[in-house]
Structures are given as structure tokens and as C-alpha cells.
Amino acid sequence: MKARVLVVPEDFRQDQYVLKPLITALIEAAVGPGAVVRVCQDPLLGGVSEALKPARIREIVAKYQxxxxxxxxxVDRDGEEGRRARLDFVEREAAPTGACALIAGEAWQEVEVWVLAGMTDLPKGWRWKEIRAERDPKERxxxxxxxxxxxxxxxxxxxDTLAREAARAYKRVRDRCEEVAALExxxxxxxxSPPAAR
Known part of the structure; x- marks a missing residue:
């Protein structure tokens, strides 16, 4: 299946360089090669609070479905335990009509962790559990x-460079990040599944 996918990050300005290669690898692992993955740049949501508003996501769904x-x-989880429940709510409230599907996912704790998951040369003193648990892994x-x-x-x-490298090691990313495996x-x-079953 040559899936056409629109990725909606909380803020595309930096996240697009991580998400496009990694989500392309995820989609191709899920349904086969040939995926066309675009990152939504219109509108710019500008942060997780906007990405979690059903009304904003309905606008995007109406425009692109x-x-x-x-x-x-x-979106990034950012240490927020209720983030998954909020994403489930957004999925229900902004569900598309017709054949298009809407799925919301969270990166523990930020999308940059998915990049680190694909690397084999992380510093020796770093522990994967620490990286995954850190609320601000981008900075640390x-x-x-x-x-x-x-x-x-x-x-x-x-x-851009590191995410493309991580995408080539997608299986490693999926194995180290359970939310990636669940999303796939x-x-x-x-x-x-047939469109009617969605």
C-alpha cells in the first residue's frame, strides 16, 4: 500500500526534521514501501497546547482529509501522565469522515529521544532508562x-542528519521505544483495515 500520510507535530519548525524520516520508516514498516509522508506546515500550531485542542485538529482534518x-x-509527552488520555479525547472529537484515519501519538518524553534510540554510539555513562525518564531529554x-x-x-x-540515520535503524528505534511499536x-x-471498519 502506498500510504499518503500527513504528520501534524506540535510545532513543525524543528520537529519536521525528526518526524519526516522516522515516520516514513514507521509507515513503511507497517504497510510496505512507497509511503508519501508530508509534515503539516499550515497551520503552524506552535505548541502542544494547540495540538491538543480538538477544534484546531478538526480544522486540519477538514482541510486535508x-x-x-x-x-x-x-506530540511530546513532556512528563505529563495524562497526555495519552488527552490524545484519545482529541482523536474522538476530531475524527475524520470518510476513508481518512486519525491517530494521535506521544513521544516519551520528546521526539528527539526517538533519534537517540537509533544511535549505537551514545556516551558510555548514559543509561537508556535515564534518557527515557528525563523530562527534558533534548537539553540533557x-x-x-x-x-x-x-x-x-x-x-x-x-x-535532520541524526534522524535520517535513526530512520535507517528504525527497528532499533521501535525496539527501544514501546510507544513507537504501539504506534506502528x-x-x-x-x-x-477497510475504510468502513475505521
Whole structure:
């Protein structure tokens, strides 16, 4: 299946460089090669609070549902235990009509952790459980890692380069981040089921 997917991040300005390669790898693992993945840039949500408003997501659904098979909302968990319940609410309240599906996912604790999951050369003193539990892993782990790789001053602070590298190791990302594995399973289920069953 050549899935057409629109990824809706909480703020595309940095997240797009992480999400496009990793979500492309996720979609292709779920339903096969040939996925067309776009990152929503209109509207700019500008933060997680806007991405969690059903009215804002309904606007996006209304604008794009005829053009894609799946609208995928991805936000950072940011240590918020109630984030999953809020995403479930947004999915219900902003559900598309017709054949398009809407799925919302959360990155523990930020999307940059998915990038780190694909790396095999993290500093020896770093523990994966610590990275996953850290509320601000971008500042504590991702930025220092990008600097170690000589990418801190590169465009997008290394996100583009490192995310493409992580996407090539997608199985490792999925194995280390249970929310990625769960998201892949949901995507597979929704895209491979008949439209009437969605």
C-alpha cells in the first residue's frame, strides 16, 4: 500500500526534521514501501497546547482529509501522565469522515529521544532508562550528543542528519521505544483495515 500520510507535530519548525524520516520508516514498516509522508506546515500550531485542542485538529482534518489516508498527530509527552488520555479525547472529537484515519501519538518524553534510540554510539555513562525518564531529554541528552557528533552548529542542530540515520535503524528505534511499536501497530491496523471498519 502506498500510504499518503500527513504528520501534524506540535510545532513543525524543528520537529519536521525528526518526524519526516522516522515516520516514513514507521509507515513503511507497517504497510510496505512507497509511503508519501508530508509534515503539516499550515497551520503552524506552535505548541502542544494547540495540538491538543480538538477544534484546531478538526480544522486540519477538514482541510486535508480528502488528500491523505492518515493524519498522524505527534506530540511530546513532556512528563505529563495524562497526555495519552488527552490524545484519545482529541482523536474522538476530531475524527475524520470518510476513508481518512486519525491517530494521535506521544513521544516519551520528546521526539528527539526517538533519534537517540537509533544511535549505537551514545556516551558510555548514559543509561537508556535515564534518557527515557528525563523530562527534558533534548537539553540533557540530545543537544550534548549532537555536539559530540559535531552537529550542534549545523542546520536544525543536527536533527535532520541524526534522524535520517535513526530512520535507517528504525527497528532499533521501535525496539527501544514501546510507544513507537504501539504506534506502528495502530497505523498497520488502521491503514490495512477497510475504510468502513475505521
Amino acid at each position: 480528502a488528500m491523505v489516508d492518515l493524519i498522524l498527530i505527534i 541528552f540530545f543537544s550534548p550528543y549532537a555536539a559530540q557528533r559535531g552537529l550542534a552548529q549545523s542546520p536544525y542542530e543536527g536533527r 501497530a495502530r497505523v498497520r491496523d488502521r491503514l490495512l
